[in-house]
Amino acid sequence: MKRLSIFLAILLLFATGTVASAQGLIFKGGLNYTNVDLEGKGFRFEDGSGWHFGAGYQTGSVLGFSLQPELLYSVQGVKLVDIDRALEVQKKSSYLELPVNIQWGIDLIAAKPFIMLTPKIAYNIKNWANKEASNSLVNQLINEKTNLEYGIGVGAGLNIWKLQITAKYEWNFGHVSSIDEYLANAKEADKSIGNLQISVGFCF
Numbered sequence: 229m230k231r232l233s234i235f236l237a238i239l240l241l242f243a244t245g246t247v248a249s250a251q252g253l254i255f256k257g258g259l260n261y262t263n264v265d266l267e268g269k270g271f272r273f274e275d276g277s278g279w280h281f282g283a284g285y286q287t288g289s290v291l292g293f294s295l296q297p298e299l300l301y302s303v304q305g306v307k308l309v310d311i312d313r314a315l316e317v318q319k320k321s322s323y324l325e326l327p328v329n330i331q332w333g334i335d336l337i338a339a340k341p342f343i344m345l346t347p348k349i350a351y352n353i354k355n356w357a358n359k360e361a362s363n364s365l366v367n368q369l370i371n372e373k374t375n376l377e378y379g380i381g382v383g384a385g386l387n388i389w390k391l392q393i394t395a396k397y398e399w400n401f402g403h404v405s406s407i408d409e410y411l412a413n414a415k416e417a418d419k420s421i422g423n424l425q426i427s428v429g430f431c432f
Contacts, residue, residue: 251288254296254392256429257281262304263422276305276318280425282325286392289335294342296329302350304423323377325350329394331385339388346381346396377401381425392429397422 260278284298305320326349333342352375383396399422 251286251294251431253432254284254286254298254429255282255432256284256298256300256392256427258425258427260302260304261424261426262306263424264306271311272309274307274309276307276320278303278305278320280325280427284329284429286331286431289333292332292334294331294333296331296344298325298327298329300325300327302425306421320354321352322354323350323352327381333387339386341384341386343384344382344394344396346383346398348379348381348398350377350379351375352377383425387431390431392427392431394425394427394429396425396427398425 258280260280262276262278264273264275280300280302282298282300282302284296286296287294300323302323302325303320304323305318308317308319309315310317327346328348329344329346331342331344333340377400379398379400381396381398383394385392385394
């Protein structure tokens with residue numbers, strides 16, 4: 229009886245550990261919080277919010293490491309403040325993002341906490357800062373050279389049952405998010421843009 233109890237306990241531990249690893253297809257969504265530090269002559273940008281959704285796939289775990297590539301539709305917002313006219317305007321940009329989450333965690337009895345490093349590339353579908361009068365996707369593909377974005381993120385998460393909860397902070401290095409178009413008339417403008425992404429996913 230004692231041996232049977234030990235066997236059942238080990239089997240239960242293995243089963244819950246496998247469930248907690250959340251291996252498989254993941255559908256996810258959540259909120260974006262864009263952090264902006266940018267000010268120029270007569271204007272400044274302030275933090276804004278947005279949202280995202282998409283799907284990914286988490287591989288099996290090897291020595292605690294796993295990969296989770298994703299394809300996301302992400303909307304990021306900022307607040308544009310016209311200092312001279314005391315005017316505030318909300319602005320949104322839309323992206324198709326391809327992040328690859330490199331995760332490392334420990335399988336516990338009923339959950340798997342993990343940390344992650346995320347390189348990513350993204351394509352700007354609709355950028356409120358574009359100078360072009362026409363903002364169609366075809367015209368952007370042909371004419372625009374600033375639509376490709378890239379960056380890196382760090383974060384942490386938790387797999388529990390079939391759920392995955394993550395929080396990640398991203399730094400963008402491309403020309404889309406740096407809003408160079410608005411810096412032409414700015415004097416000594418400091419610029420820095422990051423994005424906090426909080427997500428909840430369901431694994432199949």
